Every structure is written in structure tokens, then in C-alpha cells.
Amino acid sequence: MGTGLTVVKCGGTAEVRAEAVCAGVARLVREKRPVVLVHGGSATVTELAGRLGVPLGELVAPDGTVSRRTDPATLEVVTLALAGKAKPALLLELARFGVPAVGLTGLDAGLLRARRKTALRTVVDGRTVVVRDDRSGRLTSVATPLLHALLAEGMVPVLSPPALAEDGLPVNVNADRVAAAVAAALDASRLVLLTGAPGVLADSADPGSLRARYQVGDGRDPAVGGGMTVKITAAREALEAGVGDVRIADGRFTDTVADALDGLGGTRIVGAETTRRTPR
Ligand SMILES: Nc1ncnc2c1ncn2[C@@H]1O[C@H](COP(=O)(O)OP(=O)(O)O)[C@@H](O)[C@H]1O
Numbered sequence: 001m002g003t004g005l006t007v008v009k010c011g012g013t014a015e016v017r018a019e020a021v022c023a024g025v026a027r028l029v030r031e032k033r034p035v036v037l038v039h040g041g042s043a044t045v046t047e048l049a050g051r052l053g054v055p056l057g058e059l060v061a062p063d064g065t066v067s068r069r070t071d072p073a074t075l076e077v078v079t080l081a082l083a084g085k086a087k088p089a090l091l092l093e094l095a096r097f098g099v100p101a102v103g104l105t106g107l108d109a110g111l112l113r114a115r116r117k118t119a120l121r122t123v124v125d126g127r128t129v130v131v132r133d134d135r136s137g138r139l140t141s142v143a144t145p146l147l148h149a150l151l152a153e154g155m156v157p158v159l160s161p162p163a164l165a166e167d168g169l170p171v172n173v174n175a176d177r178v179a180a181a182v183a184a185a186l187d188a189s190r191l192v193l194l195t196g197a198p199g200v201l202a203d204s205a206d207p208g209s210l211r212a213r214y215q216v217g218d219g220r221d222p223a224v225g226g227g228m229t230v231k232i233t234a235a236r237e238a239l240e241a242g243v244g245d246v247r248i249a250d251g252r253f254t255d256t257v258a259d260a261l262d263g264l265g266g267t268r269i270v271g272a273e274t275t276r277r278t279p280r
């Protein structure tokens, strides 16, 4: 199943090369294979916050999951960093490759809707407290008509957080999960999450320990930490929505990006069912 559409997501980390990502996207466009590019930019957020003197914070959930504390000033920086820095950089790179691309955030045409997280349990000095004023949210829907219209014109939508919450204000959402939700909503055939690592590593300190396949499970995997945890969650969400090929791959090199967009290399994420069908 699937529509032949590829959803590509890039971060984030300074090492992911816009040139490598955009060269891959440009090839798909030349081959008339439809593609949506979703991006984050947490490193850009950190850099811009430093320059603007806005302090950044973290929330640590009782299960140890770390996420960004999004107070109003941080939300402003996130919006500036993604819509004003990370996105133009990708659009310029795509223009260099002759790709007609349109930059969007979740606020355009109500593309990304989310429910604000009104009570976030977080651990401070060993005690669990509830944060009620955070401006982060959980995605609830993706509006597809504008994306379909752009794709029908041969254009590449370049989409990022923030999303629009039910109170009419923006909320911060994670870009990997945006990519998964977009892939699900558009019935994509492939989701490629590009990052600054070769894929999912058996030992995060050893770049040679790449896992060709990774089965998503119910429990926490001690080998997976940091930003990779949310990527695995996003990958699971896409698989559950029926996206056929979900992979986490290296966004630092032209050839690893090209391979991933062709369904090769990196780490293929599989659901429990797919793995059971695999001969031992
Ligand atoms: N098992 C693992 N395999 C690969 N990377 C891991 C693993 N555990 C933790 N990581 C870390 O997760 C990072 C990817 O997450 P992140 O930096 O948030 O990506 P991005 O900004 O591209 O969305 C890797 O660069 C690596 O430092």
C-alpha cells in the first residue's frame, strides 16, 4: 500500500548536512517521486537562544524522559529558529538544486493541530511536580489539502513545528513526531528520519555498531537514549499507521541519504508482526 510518497525528516544536530539532504530530495523530484521534507532544528534553537540571552530549560518526566521546557519566551525562540533560520537555509539549498519548495509551519492553513499539554509531571530535586503552563503539545491532526495541492504542482512542502493549539495559540511539538504524523496522514510509502548518527547503534558510543534492523518493543531499551528515544517512538507511530518502510539513517553524507531514500542502509525499523514473519 502507500502512495509512493516519501516523507524525509532532518534535524537538528549541527552535523546533518543540508546539502546532502537537499541533494537527495532533488533527485526524488527529478525522478518525479513525490516528497515532503519535515525539519526540526534543536541545535539552531540552542544557538539562537544563546545569542538572544533566553535561558533554556528541560523537563524530566518520572520515567526519565527529557524534553524541552517551553515557556513563552522559549516558544518564541523555537518559532524564530525553525521558521526564520532552519527553514530558509533548507529552502535556499533546495533552490540551489532547482527544486521548487514551499516553506510552511504547522500554523499555515492549520496544517498541524495539537492539544496543549496542560499538566506535565516533572521531577525537580527528586520530587515530582506538575507544570501547568508549558506551551508544548501533542499532535492531534494534520490537514492534508494544502500538502496535496503543492505535491500535485510538483512542489516540495518544507514543514516544521510549531503546531496550532485549540486555544488559538502555537505550541511546540517534536519534529520527528510531526514527520510520522505527516507520513501517516498522507499514506506515505516511506519515512526516512535523517540524523547525525549512522542509524540505531547497539552501542551509542560505537559508530561501527549499526543495527540493520530494529524491532520496536513495549519496554525501554537501555541502548537507546537521548534524541534517539523520540525517533523510535515516531518510527513506531508511523509503522502503526501503516507506513511500509520506516528507517533512521545518516544525514551527514550524500550517499547515505541517497541510499535511505531508496530504502537501503541505515536502520530499518520494524514492528513486532513484521519480525515474527521473518524466517529465523
Ligand atoms: N542507540 C543509539 N543509536 C544512535 N544514536 C543514539 C543512540 N542512543 C542515543 N543516541 C543519540 O541520539 C542522537 C540523535 O538524536 P538527536 O540528536 O535528537 O537527533 P536530531 O537532532 O537529528 O533529531 C544521536 O546523534 C546520538 O547522540
Ligand SMILES: CC(=O)N[C@@H](CCC(=O)OP(=O)(O)O)C(=O)O
Residues within 6 Å of the ligand: 010, 011, 012, 013, 039, 040, 041, 042, 043, 045, 067, 068, 078, 136, 161, 172, 173, 174, 175, 176, 227
Ligand atoms: C517539543 C520539542 O521537543 N520540540 C522541538 C522542536 C524542534 C525539533 O524537534 O528539532 P530536532 O528535530 O532537531 O530534534 C524542540 O524544541 O527542540
